[in-house]
Amino acid sequence: MGLKHVTTVEQLADKKLLSTLMARAAELQAMPLHEYPKPLQDLTICTLFFEPSTRTRLSFETAIQNLGGHLISVENAGTSSSGVKGETLEDTIKTINCYADGIVIRHPEVGSAEEAAKVSDVPIINAGDGAGLHPTQGLLDLYTIQKSKGKIDGLKVAMVGDLLNSRCVHSLVELLALYKIELFLLAPPELKIPESYLKLLKKEGITYHEYEKWEDVIGKVDMLYMTRVQKERFKFIEDYRAIKDSYILTLDLVKQMKKDAIIMSPLPRVNEIEFSIDSDPRAIYFQEVRNGLYARMALLEHIFAN
Amino acid sequence: MGLKHVTTVEQLADKKLLSTLMARAAELQAMPLHEYPKPLQDLTICTLFFEPSTRTRLSFETAIQNLGGHLISVENAGTSSSGVKGETLEDTIKTINCYADGIVIRHPEVGSAEEAAKVSDVPIINAGDGAGLHPTQGLLDLYTIQKSKGKIDGLKVAMVGDLLNSRCVHSLVELLALYKIELFLLAPPELKIPESYLKLLKKEGITYHEYEKWEDVIGKVDMLYMTRVQKERFKFIEDYRAIKDSYILTLDLVKQMKKDAIIMSPLPRVNEIEFSIDSDPRAIYFQEVRNGLYARMALLEHIFAN
Amino acid sequence: MGLKHVTTVEQLADKKLLSTLMARAAELQAMPLHEYPKPLQDLTICTLFFEPSTRTRLSFETAIQNLGGHLISVENAGTSSSGVKGETLEDTIKTINCYADGIVIRHPEVGSAEEAAKVSDVPIINAGDGAGLHPTQGLLDLYTIQKSKGKIDGLKVAMVGDLLNSRCVHSLVELLALYKIELFLLAPPELKIPESYLKLLKKEGITYHEYEKWEDVIGKVDMLYMTRVQKERFKFIEDYRAIKDSYILTLDLVKQMKKDAIIMSPLPRVNEIEFSIDSDPRAIYFQEVRNGLYARMALLEHIFAN
Numbered sequence: 001m002g003l004k005h006v007t008t009v010e011q012l013a014d015k016k017l018l019s020t021l022m023a024r025a026a027e028l029q030a031m032p033l034h035e036y037p038k039p040l041q042d043l044t045i046c047t048l049f050f051e052p053s054t055r056t057r058l059s060f061e062t063a064i065q066n067l068g069g070h071l072i073s074v075e076n077a078g079t080s081s082s083g084v085k086g087e088t089l090e091d092t093i094k095t096i097n098c099y100a101d102g103i104v105i106r107h108p109e110v111g112s113a114e115e116a117a118k119v120s121d122v123p124i125i126n127a128g129d130g131a132g133l134h135p136t137q138g139l140l141d142l143y144t145i146q147k148s149k150g151k152i153d154g155l156k157v158a159m160v161g162d163l164l165n166s167r168c169v170h171s172l173v174e175l176l177a178l179y180k181i182e183l184f185l186l187a188p189p190e191l192k193i194p195e196s197y198l199k200l201l202k203k204e205g206i207t208y209h210e211y212e213k214w215e216d217v218i219g220k221v222d223m224l225y226m227t228r229v230q231k232e233r234f235k236f237i238e239d240y241r242a243i244k245d246s247y248i249l250t251l252d253l254v255k256q257m258k259k260d261a262i263i264m265s266p267l268p269r270v271n272e273i274e275f276s277i278d279s280d281p282r283a284i285y286f287q288e289v290r291n292g293l294y295a296r297m298a299l300l301e302h303i304f305a306n
Numbered sequence: 307m308g309l310k311h312v313t314t315v316e317q318l319a320d321k322k323l324l325s326t327l328m329a330r331a332a333e334l335q336a337m338p339l340h341e342y343p344k345p346l347q348d349l350t351i352c353t354l355f356f357e358p359s360t361r362t363r364l365s366f367e368t369a370i371q372n373l374g375g376h377l378i379s380v381e382n383a384g385t386s387s388s389g390v391k392g393e394t395l396e397d398t399i400k401t402i403n404c405y406a407d408g409i410v411i412r413h414p415e416v417g418s419a420e421e422a423a424k425v426s427d428v429p430i431i432n433a434g435d436g437a438g439l440h441p442t443q444g445l446l447d448l449y450t451i452q453k454s455k456g457k458i459d460g461l462k463v464a465m466v467g468d469l470l471n472s473r474c475v476h477s478l479v480e481l482l483a484l485y486k487i488e489l490f491l492l493a494p495p496e497l498k499i500p501e502s503y504l505k506l507l508k509k510e511g512i513t514y515h516e517y518e519k520w521e522d523v524i525g526k527v528d529m530l531y532m533t534r535v536q537k538e539r540f541k542f543i544e545d546y547r548a549i550k551d552s553y554i555l556t557l558d559l560v561k562q563m564k565k566d567a568i569i570m571s572p573l574p575r576v577n578e579i580e581f582s583i584d585s586d587p588r589a590i591y592f593q594e595v596r597n598g599l600y601a602r603m604a605l606l607e608h609i610f611a612n
Numbered sequence: 613m614g615l616k617h618v619t620t621v622e623q624l625a626d627k628k629l630l631s632t633l634m635a636r637a638a639e640l641q642a643m644p645l646h647e648y649p650k651p652l653q654d655l656t657i658c659t660l661f662f663e664p665s666t667r668t669r670l671s672f673e674t675a676i677q678n679l680g681g682h683l684i685s686v687e688n689a690g691t692s693s694s695g696v697k698g699e700t701l702e703d704t705i706k707t708i709n710c711y712a713d714g715i716v717i718r719h720p721e722v723g724s725a726e727e728a729a730k731v732s733d734v735p736i737i738n739a740g741d742g743a744g745l746h747p748t749q750g751l752l753d754l755y756t757i758q759k760s761k762g763k764i765d766g767l768k769v770a771m772v773g774d775l776l777n778s779r780c781v782h783s784l785v786e787l788l789a790l791y792k793i794e795l796f797l798l799a800p801p802e803l804k805i806p807e808s809y810l811k812l813l814k815k816e817g818i819t820y821h822e823y824e825k826w827e828d829v830i831g832k833v834d835m836l837y838m839t840r841v842q843k844e845r846f847k848f849i850e851d852y853r854a855i856k857d858s859y860i861l862t863l864d865l866v867k868q869m870k871k872d873a874i875i876m877s878p879l880p881r882v883n884e885i886e887f888s889i890d891s892d893p894r895a896i897y898f899q900e901v902r903n904g905l906y907a908r909m910a911l912l913e914h915i916f917a918n
Binding site: 054 | 658
């Protein structure tokens, strides 16, 4: 049985499904453009973004068109007519159901994609719901690890920065928990990963460590996942000032990493990864972006070819 | 002879033409996606929206692509470069004539679509001009009545709410006046339908009634067309407060309706139709949205296949 | 060898290349729509606009789709997520490289397109970089002269208005300097063409004249290129008031022009060309817009068919 909606990471959290999707993403990535399958031929997909997001929207829109679909798009539904006039999300979704055969939604509120799926006859794909989840980011990150390291089991993986709020971290951790990994969680006290994720890790028997200092992590891991520590997350500005430079990845830190480690990031970057690191072959965050295109194509094909 | 521009409802107000368009819409609606005709193949259509409108824009954009056309789009021309730099509508239209084979325009000013048509060599389709007209909404509403009730002649039709300002009401009334209907106009004194429409109804020999209370209408009609009463339309806030809940369609009211009546609305809805009504089979406003796609496809085909 | 990036006018400033592109533009313009070549088949092109521009964006988007390409678009990247979150232009370009096979960029800062090209593996086309350059506008203007007058060599050409800031004027002058023309520069003292362009003209042996009054220019030239004099360019409002009506093209002035002269403008127009002039066959600024579509198609074909 194939997927219909992809609103939570849980719907993807199946090793056989993930393995199928990652294998297919790799096939698509190796394929000449003109050989792409066209499972979306004659179909219309709507990208419905209540907050603008260049990266994720363009990734989906390229994937949709590569697979033969027509595109209708709302770049910023938050300021659009229906939004302004006070229409509920449910009514917006029921309306777009009348035009589109699938909806890719980004929305600032946690749970909004699931709300959308409840009233939608066509597949809903969650492209980020506030501080909630970002399932396709989790998928593309997992695919990136598999593709770069050739495996997931056995890896030592570090998550760095704002582990409290990052939906990308939460989505990836939930998928990684299916594999035999060791997890290093590097964050300031204010931004530690929520307890619910620690519970999940325990339940799945994953060894994890919570640290605050680079020295406990940097030389040990096979993968480093960088997120940004934002000032507005701190109650007291002094707390932020005290640690603000501690979670920036510098060239000096990279020198201490394993030779075959990889550095990942959901981007966009502000200053959390020094620009001089980009030319290091371990820095694969732009490959990660490209992998995302193929992971999303594989997912869309899976949903719509079923 | 086919239509070129569709800027006024008058251009559609021909029973033979309407009958042709509605029959074609029904054919398209019954057709598998891959059998759609492609009269717009190799053509470019511009959706030029000076105010954002998710619903109408996406409806046209789906229709255009279903018929094989390329799409260029301005989601919010009011804030775009040419608008900001002070270009006239005429110059904008003459410019887009250089790229597009047809223009779907929404503009906040009454008469703007007709102004556009005067300087346009390519078809102009009015997708709403302020408090003016919305001809394709009129067409899709008429098609919805025909499709749901199997006929238009002989029906008792109610228009409810802001009959003074609703371009959807005005557009539909102008088309309904061609048929043998009986019209129930339910509105507060401040928002009665303009005298010009009453004149039209008299001229066409349509029996109509103006009421202020549901009890005069609710049990008698075959179709109820709901629009919203907006606070900002009232001079005195007390006048608004006095009637504000009077023009909301409640479940209790629906219980008093004929068993085979239909409830329509141009949407978006704020609170003028209780959400619990949606599951009643008489509530067909989302079918109405879908019908709009096919009505617009039929109209575009008619214009561009000629 | 073909072009890769087109970020400066210099890259186009080759008479053989220009001749090839203009001949091809003319072929495309004479071709039935269904015969357009499809060099962009299966490719994705991104229109990345950091400031909105209806005219230029729609022109490129029509050209891209005419040539078979898929389109992904950012209408106003300045307010989009990545922009807001503070991503550098370099990171944005490297990201879009992961999706698109070419990028058409408009950006408010001089030199931004060249910055983009430095980090881009896919072709970058400059669609205007602030007060910098607008190479495809230069190309389409040159093509318009060639198409209307049948030649460029030997013509007397006038540039009028804001010669200091207009990137369209600068781009066209740089291309015209390759030909044997005589140049009339008509501008207020505050808005004279930058010294660097005069140096270029001298180096290329172009005869030029700097004037402030219409009477020195109007009856003598074969082509008049109109730009707008904007209030905000003046230090003292009195200086602006003193000349503000002097650089408006009136019907009276047009009467003094040669019978076979042409009037061009990059548009949009505010009040610098009287509307009554539009019906004069010498006013070809809307033909110029249409020519732009074919000049851009020829350029895109040249870049992507190589």
